[in-house]
Amino acid sequence: MRLTLIAGARPNFIKIAPLIDAIKAHNNSGKKKIDYRLVHTGQHYDRNMSESFFKELGISEPDDNLGAGGGTQAEQTANIMVRFEEHLRNNPTDCVLVVGDVTSTLACSIVAKKMVTDVAHVEAGIRSGDLAMPEEINRMVTDAITDHFFTTSHTANENLQKSGVPDSKVHFVGNVMIDSLLKHQPRFTPPAIYAEKELKPQQYFVLTLHRPSNVDDPTHFFAIIQAIMESVKDLPVIFPVHPRTARNIEQSGIVMPPNLVLAEPMSYLQFNYLVQQAKAVITDSGGITEETTVMGIPCITLRNSTERPETVTIGTNELIGANPAAIAPQLEKIMEGKWKKGGIPELWDGKASERIIAILSGLYS
Structure with a gap:
């Protein structure tokens, strides 16, 4: 063949x-x-x-x-x-x-x-x-x-x-994405920013945003950032910035809050180390919701729809839409330790x- x-x-x-x-x-x-x-x-x-x-x-x-x-x-x-x-x-x-x-x-x-x-x-x-x-x-x-x-x-x-x-x-x-995750999980490596910012397990959040509906309008984008930062108290939020999002931040001139840590895109082993140790992940990606489900990490998805509904019905993901007002109640659950435990989908x-x-x-x- x-x-x-x-x-x-x-x-x-x-x-x-x-x-x-x-x-x-x-x-x-x-x-x-x-x-x-x-x-x-x-x-x-x-x-x-x-x-x-x-x-x-x-x-x-x-x-x-x-x-x-x-x-x-x-x-x-x-x-x-x-x-x-x-x-x-x-x-x-x-x-x-x-x-x-x-x-x-x-x-x-x-x-x-x-x-x-x-x-x-x-x-x-x-x-x-x-x-x-x-x-x-x-x-x-x-x-x-x-x-x-x-x-x-x-x-x-x-x-x-x-x-x-x-x-x-x-x-x-x-x-197959989970095949890679499980194989390489023992090899996850902390990125340099982990030591630089003195991060501790479950004492920081990971944020990824790149979809046009979330990052192209500066007013809407900053409203999302504000809603997140007001809800995580003083915990740092690590934000590996997609090139598209980085351009939008630069063009907008928006000044980001001090505990929002902008980082370069990371390698596979580094990013998943960061996710595995995080208190929770906030994202508009699809694949990350699969990885957080298997690792048992709370995940909030800022989208109105998902092509991976099993991460919500079975896993640790919640689909909350793109309205910034919906963010605080979900982060409050995480901060209070009331997030669902979730399970792993079949096969x-x-x-x-x-x-x-x-x-x-x-x-x-």
Whole structure:
């Protein structure tokens, strides 16, 4: 079997790493060999977004880096498609495996299907219902042309069934992001800021914000910051700043409160160390809510919808919307130790990648 793995952005790297491990274990077991190629689209080209993740997660150098770079949604999608088409023409494969919901996922799926090549989608079927999110469009289009659907939850299975996908094509396998988390958890490393600010376990918060609805309007953004800082008393809030958010802060001229600690984007092992020791996380990300659920860390999500509802119904996450007024009551629960304990969703056990590779091996044997 020939398999092409696509990675383009930070969440992709975290999900691809355990799949490569599973392929290597499969090949070392004496079973029919899987020949694979790793293609890095170049969607994320910042070192902390790319190279450091490859090194920390033990991913070997990609077989090809398409170097697509940045640009608008359309420019980036087009660049990836043109370059991946050339790669696939020169390197035919039985199946192109894409993960998650970034631009690379969409672009490479379209190219593969137009070149009459199967597509396997890892993390298929998740939906937020919010078409203002580029990721939601990426998910919907990718799933509309996918051949093999690998899902993280029963909700994702139901979403695919409702859209007419035959049960025979849907494989409930668990969460590959959690495979990486559990494997590397013993190796989490404190970032320099942990010692610099003399942080102590459960005596600080972690904040991540990057969605346009939260950070593009300076008035709304600062209202969120104020609501958080007024509710955490004197505890520090560590804010690894996404490049997009950093630009908005600089352009707004807003002076941030002294106990809000702005930090550079961190590597995978450093950021998760910070999260694991935090009192709670405040975010508008999706993937972080999965990691906090497994680590048992309270999480507040500043969004009106989530594509990962199991982190709310089962896990430690609460979806509170984007209204700053909703923040204080939730932080009060955390400060008083009244947050829900939460549990871990089914099959989030560190073995999802093994299941995926076993299934693909059987399909193409």
